[in-house]
Amino acid sequence: MKTSISLSLDTRRKRKDNTFPVILRLGHYQKTTSIATGQYLQEMYWNNSKKQVRSSYKGTESVNFLNNMLISELAKAQDIINRLHYKGELDFLTINQLKNKIVKKSKHESFFQYGLEVAEELKVSQRFGTARNYEGVIGILKVFNKNKDLKFNELNLDFLKRFERFHLSKPGNTQNGLASYMRTIKAIYNRGIKDDIIEREYYPFLKYQIKTNPTEKRAINVEHIKKILDLNLYKEHSLFHYRNYFLLSYMAMGMSYIDMVFLKKGDIIDDRLKFQRKKTSKNYDIKVTEHMEMILKFYLCKKKKDDFILPVLKRETLELQYKDAQWGLKRYNKGLKEIANLCSIEERLTSYVSRHSFATHALYKNVPLAAISAMLGHSKLSTTQIYLKSLPSNILDDYQVELNTI
Structure with a gap:
C-alpha cells in the first residue's frame, strides 16, 4: 500500500506563542499533506522518535489522556485508509480526495x-x-x-x-x-x-423492519363533493377560500396543496396550468375546465404575471414562503373540518382527501391505472395503488357481480 499516515509536529508553521501544530502527516503516492488535530505544542515538548507529547508538558491535566486522544485520531484515519484499500478504492483517489474522506468522516461522527x-x-x-x-x-x-x-x-x-x-x-x-x-x-x-x-x-x-398500519380510507363519495360545491358561502365567509382550495385541488387532478399555493398567474398558458410539481419536479400540464375557471377567475382579478394566484404566500423569500404555506395548511385543514360539519360529512376532511377522492373517482369511471398515476404525478404505479387500496365494499361488490355474469 503506497499510503501512510503518522503523527507529527509541523515545525514549518510557527505561531506567535512559539507553538507548532500537531498534525496527521498523510502520504499518498509520493505526495504529502497534513490534517489538523487542533493541538499545539512548543517543540521542546514533542518526542519526535516516539511521535508523542513528552511527560514534562504542563499544558494539560493529563499527558497520557492527550496522547491517547492523538493516537485515537490516528487510528480512526488509518482505519478509513484500510477500509478504502480493502474495498479497492484507495488507489483511485488523489491525496486531496483521500484527505477529504478522512476529515469529513471525523467531522461527522455525530x-x-x-x-x-x-x-x-x-x-x-x-x-x-x-x-x-x-x-x-x-x-x-x-x-x-x-x-x-x-x-x-x-x-x-x-x-x-x-x-x-x-x-x-x-x-x-x-x-x-x-x-x-x-x-x-x-x-x-x-x-x-x-x-x-x-x-x-x-x-x-x-434487521429493523419499518412497519405501517393500513390507513383509513381518505376518499369521499361524489355526493359529498357536490355538497361542498353547493355550499352557499359569501366571499367574506371564513370558509370561503378553504372550500375553493378543496374544489380546485379536486378538479385539477388532485393537485397537492403546496403546488396550489405556489401557482402564479403566469402559469396559466392557453387555458392550461403549466407548472413543475414541488415534490417530484415533474412538469404538469392541466386543462383549465369550466368549473376551475370559475374559481380561478375570482383570484386572478388585478393579478400580475408573477403574482401568486391564491392569497396564502405573503413574504418574499422562498424559505419564508414555505413557512407561510405550512401555517396556511394548518388553517386550511381546520377550515375543512368545519366544512365537513356543515355538509354532514362524517369522514375526516383534510387537504389529502381531495387528492385521494379524485384518484378513487377516476377509477370508478374506468380510467386506466397508468393514466391515474400520470394525473397524480406519481413516478411509480405502486404509489398510485396505495391511494386506491381502500375501495368501498359496494364497488368491489359491483366488480364481483360483473365477473360472475356468465
Missing part, C-alpha cells in the same frame, strides 16, 4: 450534526419541506437521547427498538407516525453511507 448539515444543504437546494422534516426528526431524537450527542455507531438496532418503544408509549402516537420518523432516519443514514461517514456493514435497517 449523526445529529451530520443530519442538520444535510438539512442545510437541502435548504440551499430549495427543498425546505424535506429540510424541515430532517430537523424535526433530529429534534425528536435529541429529546429521546436526553440532549446527548448521538454517534453514527450508536444508532444501531438496539437504539431503533428503544426509540420505537419510546414513541409508541406516548398517548396519541401511532405506528404510521413512527414509520415516518424511521424513514427519515433511514434516509439520513443512507446519505451517511454514500458519503463514507459510516460503513454499510453497520446499517441498522438490515
Whole structure:
C-alpha cells in the first residue's frame, strides 16, 4: 500500500506563542499533506522518535489522556485508509480526495450534526419541506437521547427498538407516525453511507423492519363533493377560500396543496396550468375546465404575471414562503373540518382527501391505472395503488357481480 499516515509536529508553521501544530502527516503516492488535530505544542515538548507529547508538558491535566486522544485520531484515519484499500478504492483517489474522506468522516461522527448539515444543504437546494422534516426528526431524537450527542455507531438496532418503544408509549402516537420518523432516519443514514461517514456493514435497517398500519380510507363519495360545491358561502365567509382550495385541488387532478399555493398567474398558458410539481419536479400540464375557471377567475382579478394566484404566500423569500404555506395548511385543514360539519360529512376532511377522492373517482369511471398515476404525478404505479387500496365494499361488490355474469 503506497499510503501512510503518522503523527507529527509541523515545525514549518510557527505561531506567535512559539507553538507548532500537531498534525496527521498523510502520504499518498509520493505526495504529502497534513490534517489538523487542533493541538499545539512548543517543540521542546514533542518526542519526535516516539511521535508523542513528552511527560514534562504542563499544558494539560493529563499527558497520557492527550496522547491517547492523538493516537485515537490516528487510528480512526488509518482505519478509513484500510477500509478504502480493502474495498479497492484507495488507489483511485488523489491525496486531496483521500484527505477529504478522512476529515469529513471525523467531522461527522455525530449523526445529529451530520443530519442538520444535510438539512442545510437541502435548504440551499430549495427543498425546505424535506429540510424541515430532517430537523424535526433530529429534534425528536435529541429529546429521546436526553440532549446527548448521538454517534453514527450508536444508532444501531438496539437504539431503533428503544426509540420505537419510546414513541409508541406516548398517548396519541401511532405506528404510521413512527414509520415516518424511521424513514427519515433511514434516509439520513443512507446519505451517511454514500458519503463514507459510516460503513454499510453497520446499517441498522438490515434487521429493523419499518412497519405501517393500513390507513383509513381518505376518499369521499361524489355526493359529498357536490355538497361542498353547493355550499352557499359569501366571499367574506371564513370558509370561503378553504372550500375553493378543496374544489380546485379536486378538479385539477388532485393537485397537492403546496403546488396550489405556489401557482402564479403566469402559469396559466392557453387555458392550461403549466407548472413543475414541488415534490417530484415533474412538469404538469392541466386543462383549465369550466368549473376551475370559475374559481380561478375570482383570484386572478388585478393579478400580475408573477403574482401568486391564491392569497396564502405573503413574504418574499422562498424559505419564508414555505413557512407561510405550512401555517396556511394548518388553517386550511381546520377550515375543512368545519366544512365537513356543515355538509354532514362524517369522514375526516383534510387537504389529502381531495387528492385521494379524485384518484378513487377516476377509477370508478374506468380510467386506466397508468393514466391515474400520470394525473397524480406519481413516478411509480405502486404509489398510485396505495391511494386506491381502500375501495368501498359496494364497488368491489359491483366488480364481483360483473365477473360472475356468465
